[in-house]
Amino acid sequence: MSILETETQTRNGTPPTGPAYGTRTATHPLRSELRRGFAPWAGLAVAATLAITMAGKAPQWQGSWGDTQGMLHVTSSLLGGPLAAAAGCWHGGRERRRRTDELRATAARGPLAQFLTASLPVAAWIAAAYAVVAVGASAATWAYASASRPLLSPALADAAFLVAMTLLGHVVGRLVAWRPAAPTLAVGGYLALGVPTYATGGLSHLSPASAPTMGDVVPVWWQPLAESVWVGGLAAAAVLAYAASRKYTALVPLTAAAVAAVLITQTGDRMWRDHPLAQQQVCDTSVRPQICVNALYPAMLPEVKTALSGLTDRLEGVENLPVRFEDRAGEPKQDEAQLPMLTPMGQSMVRGGLTDPEQFASEAADSLAGKDPCDARVEDERASRVDSTVTEWLSPSRARAEIERHNLRSAQGNGDDKMQAGIRADQAARARLAAMDTDERRAWLSRYFATADSCDPKQVPAL
Structure with a gap:
């Protein structure tokens, strides 16, 4: 039974009936929407899109919690967000396509309740799809990540963003009587989210997709909250302006979104700080020069030591060598040599291993011979x-x-x-x-x- 049939029978005092059970207590429309219809398919589409994209780029994130969350964040923003908006838009125009919008207007529930009953199941399925992909990506990283830990707040902000985009899309679907509105909204959303990533300045940070990769930086504690208030406030304002009986209530979330936007643009890059481990190193002092790797990747130390074993063997007994190979941001000190770059992942390092140990050792030798x-x-x-x-x-x-x-x-x-x-x-x-x-x-x-x-x-x- 559809929502409208349930609403109409309830309003007329007629209990809903089902072919298998005869007269029975009416199932809440929200439950019906969650269990069948468009919402599960929307969640499946988002899950497939995110999972395929993440799997295709696995060498670039699998092995680092920060890179995993960074890639998941960018993927959910640039691809998941437009797809969620398109799904919400298509679902929002359902009654118009079925020519039941006038019947919906006669239902007992108010416009806001009807809107939420129709839109929240799609948003819930899309958020659940993101959660499934996030858990899968974390499981894929677990075997290779040797330091740090995943952060919950950025993941919650990503899920909130997808919910907000779904609700915004649903409002557009209710207002725009045009069948290509959904794909057009997806393309427009992709451009609106992607173009600011190439810009500089505070305004570029208003797009969630413009956040830096989180390999060696982490967001300050309030950054995910500000991002959620910014996008969520816009979505809530649009919903209230469309469906609430008192339209002026939309000013409350709109004001919150404006405050969050000012905070984001004024703070800019300061919303992220260096990872506590990024300036620390783990060293093997049994060889000369000593070999140090960044504390974000301590499990790489044996791999790097093995790759450089031929070099260190040939330097045994040689004087005037640098004290160590160092692996951190910035120029090496006077008595240090730069270890070849392990990051970004997917080049020298993939899934906790060196892609080309011989080339790595050759670059290390270059940093010693005529090192400046x-x-x-x-x-x-x-x-x-x-x-x-x-x-x-x-x-x-x-x-x-x-x-x-x-x-x-x-x-x-x-x-x-x-x-x-x-x-x-x-x-x-x-x-x-x-x-x-x-x-x-x-x-x-x-x-x-x-x-x-x-x-x-x-x-x-x-x-």
């Missing part, structure tokens, strides 16, 4: 050759070797004698370093690393 190069050192052929020789000896790279072979074949084919001579000189320099006995090489490398920060190419020891 300047133009004079880079432009000096001899000093530059020494730097590249040390890098290649510390961490031989198949990719660099293949590039060198390709360049040599190309130079031979083109008759480029200068390039051939340069490549032969590079090979000879590597051969001389490899031919040294252990003590001689340690002494030479100690002299070399004493000049690693120097911009004077004349100080670089000859090879």
Whole structure:
């Protein structure tokens, strides 16, 4: 039995009947809407959209609570929000399409109660769909995330946003008698949410999709609340202005939304702060240089140490080395070298493992050899050759070797004698370093690393 039939029978004093049970107590319309009809399908569509998108980008978030919640937030904002608005819009025009809007107007319940009875089941199913995807994403991250924890408040704000977009869409569906209104609203909502992400300034933060990824930052305690009040206030004002008997009550949520909007635009990027672990490190002091990884990813330390084991073995006994490889924001200190970037996820690091340990070790060797190069050192052929020789000896790279072979074949084919001579000189320099006995090489490398920060190419020891 439809809502309108139930409402009409109740108003006429006739108890609702069912074919299986005869006369029985009327089922509340809200329960009927929740159990069948459009609402479950809307929830399924949102769940499928979010789940497929999250699964397709799993390498970029699986392994970090912050990145997981950040990706879920952006996905639910940019895709879930427009889809929820479209679902609400389509459902809002149901009576018009069925030509029962005049019958609805004669029902016993007031306009606001009728509106909420029709719209809240769709919003509830969409919020439940988000919750299912959020739980699934958290379960997928659990096995790989080694630090921090998921935050509840951003997830609640995302769910509130989807509910608000559903209600706004329902109002549009009631007001706009146009069948393409739902897809048009979805496209318009996507643009309205997505375009501000490319802007700068406080106004850009009014779009929930403009929030930064939460890998190394977390929102201040009131940020999710302000976001919910901003979007939820607009939705509540639209609902009350459309369906409430006292239209002026819409001013209350509208005022709250305006206050939240001012707070968001005035605060801007200060709504997020550095993660407490982002400036901390976990170190292995058994090797030299010591190896440190960011405290957000402590489980990566054994993986990184294994990748750099060949490099640290070759540096055993060498003096004038940096104290450690460091892994935190900002430039390394004078006695430190920069560990190759582990983030953003999906590049060097995927699901708690290095994607290319050889390339990672090669980049680490680069950060040691001539670790603060300047133009004079880079432009000096001899000093530059020494730097590249040390890098290649510390961490031989198949990719660099293949590039060198390709360049040599190309130079031979083109008759480029200068390039051939340069490549032969590079090979000879590597051969001389490899031919040294252990003590001689340690002494030479100690002299070399004493000049690693120097911009004077004349100080670089000859090879």
